Amino acid sequence: MSGVHPHKRGGFIENTLEGLHTAMERALYAEASASRGGLLQRLDPRVKVVGVFSLIAAVALATKLWLIAAVLTLAVLLAAFSAIPLRVLASRAWIAALLFSGIIAAPALFLTPGTSLYGLPITVQGARTAAFLVLRAETAATLMLVLIYTTPWMHVLKALRIFRVPVVAVVILGMTCRYILLMLETAHEMFESRKSRTVNAMTPAEQRRLAVAGSGVLLGKTLHMSGEVYLAMQARGFRGEVFLLEDFQMGKLDWLALGAFAALASASIWAGR
């Protein structure tokens, strides 16, 4: 979770605002994309969750590169039939996964012992292991993006009940998703109001103080909001019991898709041994 980044051009406030804005934009884009007319948008969320998770499991188990590449191609086709533009896949999944996994995989080309590749200082085994790492990361990221851009987030969480995830956990996850957007907006407003009152460049020490104070204020607001949300829940009749409306209906297309996903995942696991 912790991370290190080289300094960006803007100051701390600008960079933080940009990060918060990007996160909000992505969440809103996902909601908009999930309501478009497309192949996967028409399916029951449970089918999509089971299908995507099975394919990710098949990719994790695969020991053949061509098979992982085939699943990646399938994910791209699913995205194309579900009105997800290729440029969105490229900018939000492929480039990020390639940058992260590519940097981690690159030294393996040279460090992995084995036979030299065409007389180069890299080994065949190094190239294979780097390809495994990058392809798996790319494929899983693409599959997950296809899922969350074709399914409302609350439906994804409700569909987790298939895996026996407790109701209370699903409710907490759902509330978290909802309040993440509110928190992002609150933090955005906090930093924007600070930016509007800043006329000079801030020193790194001042920026650190601002970040820490911002975290502290946000923590206070979080706990205050938690109390208010609890009171509102009580006012609506909440007495500690949590329920979910199981309103999903399986149609013919859903059963067909479930069968197709099961067949594809089983074939992938069998072929990828």
Next chain:
Amino acid sequence: MHIPDGYLSPATCVTLYAACIPFWRTALGRVKKVMHSRQVPLLSLFAAFSFVIMMFNLPLPGGTTGHATGIGLATVVLGPWAAMLAVSVALVVQALFFGDGGVTAIGANCFNMAIAGSLVAYAVYRLLAGRSALASARRVVAAGLAGYVAINVSAFLAAVEFGIQPLLYKDATGAPLYCPYPLSVAIPAMMIGHLTIAGLAELAVSAGVVAFLQRSDLSLLRSTAGKIAVAAQTVALAGARPLRALWAGLAVFMVLTPLGILAAGSAWGEWMASDYANPAARAQMAAASFSHVAPPSPPQGLQRLSSVWTAPFARYAPPYIRGAAFGYVLSAMFGTGLIVLACLMLGRFTQSAARPGPAVP
């Protein structure tokens, strides 16, 4: 430190998912007991808070920025069990919807950061904060170090999980199927960044926010200070009773230290310059290093530096003690005494540096 999909084998992922389940169940049970139905919005909101503060990139010395995970802060405010759940929820949401961490690695990420991180942060915080007042500077130091140690323990666990992959899973050509780096590469690669930059970000946020809360809302620090803070205010109370079991355990471990004599050979990488000329020691080195034969003579740097400092208790066997077992016990007593002394001095120093704050409410 979020492990993406494809870095860990399915067997490792399943094992770590399974390892999380008892902790999640216990945490849910303990949180329910304390907070009742209030837990639902509190955990959700705190998870959302953890998610958002991870986006605050702190400018750090050296021209880089780092973001904190909030594990230390969550633990200090909520306690270890609730923090475990809140951070787990944040990690699940990140993996499912923001592509930060893999779906197959949710168990691993939760185990490393939410579970191990929260427990370690709590242990360090309680140990270092002791019975100090809620507004004391000692609590600021304790919170900062709790975050720092927690993030490094999490990173170390992730490094070990990465490092065991090439030992266990390879294809027919010998290419590692998952993370390709052995422990000797994975551990330093992970730890250097976390011991320095990422750890500092965690330390700054944990300590800074606790200092901020001491000035703005002291009550938020009360839940994890509990009896200890009250004990500090109400004079001696039970004295050192809570520590008695710890002292007794420490004494037992000291007495048991001669068991170390039973271990054959020396720890990997802890060889002496003289071991390179000893055939038996060379055989042990090769056996412990995947049959890599050690060079015929010790490396020049090792040769040069090995005589710079001679420890008074070298190899836990002071030269003036004949019995090896007694030497071990004496070494343990001396080492433990030094650590206790250092802790007491640190405690005295942080207490004297503390600003006069309001009495514990």
